[in-house]
Amino acid sequence: MSSARPSPSPLSVELHGDFGGKDVAPDNFDVVHAMNYVSALLDLLSALADKQQEPLSLQGMTLAPGSVVFDIDVEQPSTARRLVTQAGELVAGRTLAPRGLRARVTRVRESVSQLGPGVRSVVKVGRHKTVIAPPNIDTNARTQEEVELRARVFRVGGSPPRVWAITDVDGEFRAELDHRLAADIAGYLYQEVDLVATIERTDEGRIVDATVHRFFPLDETEDEAEVWRRWFALAGSGWEDIEDIEAELDRNIEKAI
Amino acid sequence: MVDIDPESLPARCLVDTGVLIRSLGQFEDEHTQVCRAFFEQMIVKGQRMLVAAPSIAEMLRGQPQPLPRTKSLIPVAFDSRAAEVLGLEIPVAVLRSESSITGHSRTYLKYDAMIVACAKRWGATCIVALDGDHRVLAKYVEMPVRHPREFLCKQIAISFDGETQGE
Numbered sequence: 001m002s003s004a005r006p007s008p009s010p011l012s013v014e015l016h017g018d019f020g021g022k023d024v025a026p027d028n029f030d031v032v033h034a035m036n037y038v039s040a041l042l043d044l045l046s047a048l049a050d051k052q053q054e055p056l057s058l059q060g061m062t063l064a065p066g067s068v069v070f071d072i073d074v075e076q077p078s079t080a081r082r083l084v085t086q087a088g089e090l091v092a093g094r095t096l097a098p099r100g101l102r103a104r105v106t107r108v109r110e111s112v113s114q115l116g117p118g119v120r121s122v123v124k125v126g127r128h129k130t131v132i133a134p135p136n137i138d139t140n141a142r143t144q145e146e147v148e149l150r151a152r153v154f155r156v157g158g159s160p161p162r163v164w165a166i167t168d169v170d171g172e173f174r175a176e177l178d179h180r181l182a183a184d185i186a187g188y189l190y191q192e193v194d195l196v197a198t199i200e201r202t203d204e205g206r207i208v209d210a211t212v213h214r215f216f217p218l219d220e221t222e223d224e225a226e227v228w229r230r231w232f233a234l235a236g237s238g239w240e241d242i243e244d245i246e247a248e249l250d251r252n253i254e255k256a257i
Numbered sequence: 258m259v260d261i262d263p264e265s266l267p268a269r270c271l272v273d274t275g276v277l278i279r280s281l282g283q284f285e286d287e288h289t290q291v292c293r294a295f296f297e298q299m300i301v302k303g304q305r306m307l308v309a310a311p312s313i314a315e316m317l318r319g320q321p322q323p324l325p326r327t328k329s330l331i332p333v334a335f336d337s338r339a340a341e342v343l344g345l346e347i348p349v350a351v352l353r354s355e356s357s358i359t360g361h362s363r364t365y366l367k368y369d370a371m372i373v374a375c376a377k378r379w380g381a382t383c384i385v386a387l388d389g390d391h392r393v394l395a396k397y398v399e400m401p402v403r404h405p406r407e408f409l410c411k412q413i414a415i416s417f418d419g420e421t422q423g424e
Contacts, residue, residue: 093348102397109345135348145337168269168305169380194326205338216326224300224327225280231325232281238318239282245275249315250365251388 010071011058011080012124013038015115024119029068037111037121038070041087041132044104048083051098056080074125081125088123093135109134144200146213151195156186163212165195173199175210185215193217259290260410261298267403269305271333271376272296273386274312276405288387288405295385295405300329306385307333309375311368335371339378343370346377347397355393370394 015024015034042058049056060073074080089095090105091112097105112121113134121132151165151173161182166172175197177185185193194216200209219227232239242248272280279289280296299306306329313324313332324332347370349363356363369390376384377398384391384402392402 093345093350096350096354103399106346135344147336148334150331169378192328201338218326218328220328224329225297227325227327228330229281231322232278232316234320235322236278236282236316236318237320239278239284239316242284245278245284245286246388249274249388251275251390 009074009077009080009126010124011074011077011084013041013070013072014122014124015068015119016122017116017119024068024116026063026068029119030114030116033111033114033116034068034070037108037115040104040107040111041121041123042072044087044090044101044108045080045083047101047104048086049079051101052083054079054083056083077125081128084123084125084128084130088130088132091132091134108132144198146196146198149195149197149199150192152190152192153185153188154190156182156189163195170205170207173207173210175199175212177212181212181215185212188215188217191217259294261294261408262410263298263302265408266295266299266302266304267382267385269307269381270299270403271307271309271372271379271381271384272312272330273372273384273388273391274315275387276385277308277312278316291405291409292387295408298408304329306330307376307379307381309333309372310335311371311375333375333379335375336378339371339374342377342398343374347374347394351394351397359390359393361390366394373398373400376400 015029017024046056046058055076056079057075058072059075062071063069086095087108090097090101091108112132115121123130123132149165149167149170151167153163153165155164156162161177161179162174163177163182163185164172164174175195195212196214196216197210197212199207202208239245239248246252275288276292276295278284279286279292296306308330310332352363352366352370355361356366359366373384373391373394376395377400381400384395384400385405386402387404389402395402
């Protein structure tokens with residue numbers, strides 16, 4: 001007697017919501033980011049199955065008409081349901097990612113975030129639904145904050161006045177400032193300064209709008225170590241009588257580090 | 258006398274509180290010499306040492322003074338981007354799990370997590386620290402933690418026939 005191979009059930013990865021002002025649909029979704037997300041999610045599910053030594057066969061995929069639904073054939077729907085639930089918990093940060101899966105979880109978080117600020121993903125296996133969403137932090141909103149940035153000034157001028165500068169981590173940006181500051185900062189062209197600015201970033205962290213309120217030149221006239229030691233002698237004078245720094249900091253020195 | 262190998266130094270690292278206090282203060286123990294040598298050689302070489310704002314808070318125990326603004330030692334803020342690193346890559350589930358493993362309170366771990374998040378957010382390639390506690394959390398942002406002694410010059414063994422052999 002031959003045992004019939006069970007017919008595969010669909011594991012449906014659905015994208016819903018607003019994409020560029022329209023409902024997300026097969027003719028308008030961002031193919032690269034969507035495929036990247038689906039790939040990241042399936043990779044995480046496969047890795048979860050491997051880690052738990054569960055068979056999980058994901059073979060064949062169709063893009064269901066009328067909506068953005070990727071139907072993936074799965075031969076073990078009950079395993080898939082359980083793993084999808086676990087994946088949802090991991091991606092949301094509600095459970096801890098085991099070793100070996102953290103990079104995959106991060107990839108799903110990043111790729112689902114890249115689908116667009118109004119797009120969300122629901123994964124269905126039969127009637128079982130799981131929302132796949134990163135931890136509840138809106139990284140897609142533009143954030144405005146006052147910051148201090150170490151930056152190299154490479155251009156000043158214009159009307160209204162502006163300064164162009166580059167940082168090691170946040171890249172190049174342009175900022176508005178008043179005439180007096182512009183004249184002062186022009187004296188530090190091609191040098192590093194500390195800028196105090198209100199900045200606005202894109203969801204990728206790029207600075208798109210900035211206003212400089214103050215700046216501080218760097219002290220390059222003296223021995224740097226001595227400058228800091230003089231600062232610590234006053235600002236950290238309370239450390240003078242401490243006999244065990246790590247005990248005071250409540251830390252443990254690891255002998256084998 | 259300790260010699261740091263300038264070629265081994267990181268271009269941009271985050272330096273932890275214990276290393277800084279030994280580099281800047283009068284405190285003497287078995288780690289002080291290597292911490293000072295590392296700190297001074299980083300300055301000579303013009304490399305970047307980041308100091309997380311929470312570390313500055315740990316160091317402040319005297320008269321308030323404006324922070325020096327110098328080329329190599331750069332205080333870095335726990336800003337919104339650092340908060341995203343902390344929330345996304347070292348979420349509360351991690352802190353809960355590590356708290357149960359290490360026995361440290363979650364409040365204690367959050368402080369260390371803020372320092373680790375600053376390292377990631379501000380582009381450090383490693384954390385230079387004496388204590389191993391950072392290693393527990395740094396692995397979640399794939400950030401190596403290195404002891405200052407790892408940057409010492411390699412010892413050269415001299416054999417009796419006068420030939421040198423690298424260790």
